[in-house]
Amino acid sequence: MSDIKKRLSLLKVEKRIKGLKGIKDVHFLTTKPKEIAWYAGELNPIDSPIPCLYEFPVDLATKDLSRSIQSLVDNRSQFILVLWEFSPIYVLFQMESLDDFLPSYFSEFFTRDLTLFFQDQEKVLDLHLAEDKVEVRVLENKAKNR
Incomplete structure (x- = not known):
């Protein structure tokens, strides 16, 4: 992706993130970022390699x-949010x-998806809002050698 497109994507994300509470x-x-370098997979909820661990009703109160x-x-x-639609932006x-x-x-x-990486441990939380439920996937790097 060209530098101009990256910069435009970044500006769009910055503007929208300011609206978050x-x-x-x-x-x-x-x-x-180096904190998530351990994860080499692609977090795409449609063909996610991470099995769904939890499901909550979509009408559950916030x-x-x-x-x-x-x-x-x-x-x-401390989290890292990955916005895939923007090429990605971290x-x-x-x-x-x-x-x-x-x-x-x-x-x-x-969006119906939220991908949160933990900054202080090799773990990711992936949420996908299906029609009638919220699917939650959690992946932890259990193979790390420290």
Whole structure:
């Protein structure tokens, strides 16, 4: 992708991220950050290599959904959001409130998917909103040698 297209994509993302609630300390990257270099796969919910672990009803209240997701992230707050539609763009941020973040994300990006990498451990949380349920996939790098 040309530098001009990358810059335009980045500007679009920056503008839309400003509309999100419940996050702070936001940084943008157009190259894959070292924190997620361990993941070589493609996170595409249509043909995802990660099996679905949890399903929640789509009509679950945002507070209940965010509480369920919060239990999966072990109260972690540093994440990397990957926006695939923009070539991809990596957004590093601190989560202040999932209750505020989730509705603003799904309204601002008009997407049914959310991919969150943990900044401090080799783990990814992938959400896909199907017609009647929210599918949750979690992948952890268990093969790391540290």
